[in-house]
Amino acid sequence: MEHGEILARLEATIAQRRAGDPSASYVAKLNAKGIAKIAQKVGEEGTETVIAALAGDRKELVGEAADLIFHLMVLLSAKDVPLAEVLAELERREGTSGIAEKASRSN
Template identity: 70%
Template sequence: MSDTGTLDRLEAIIVQRRGADPEASYVARLNAKGIGKISQKLGEEAVETVIAALSEDNEALVGEAADLLFHLLVLLGARGVPFASVLEELDRREGISGIEEKASRIS
């Protein structure tokens, strides 16, 4: 797995700002609005990432991908799920065919 230092630092900042004044912190403002609003914002960022990918503008794609990762970390934090858990799941899936892994989740 690649170095996750940047995302680890961002996760720590998000944890710190979650309890800040919503008037002064975007993270606090999102959290004050609840999981529904955070989830909606993540969905919006996902759509914007897809649009940027289809536009073939790499600079826009990089910016939207950064927004998407940021909002994913905000959502994970709001649910109390550490980013390390996501990395552990990716490690678990390493070497497993995506087709096989998806089939194992179908009940």
């Protein structure tokens, strides 16, 4: 299965579950707690991803990276930012030096 299809299916599932029953859906539970809680989870998963990377455990890193992507997608959904918009921004930056791109944002 193509990776883009997996992300599209995940995005659709998150959108569907956002307004669901918080006792039956983790996505609904997070959304019921608000943006601050969702953002906190993204931060926690980011930290856990860094720890796994530094520990050198590939399997753990893969799992934590998946958690991070999932929670980031929950956050994007909660803020009504489609993944396509993020992908378009990545595409816009493609072929541009990271140093040059960052410098262009500070002007």
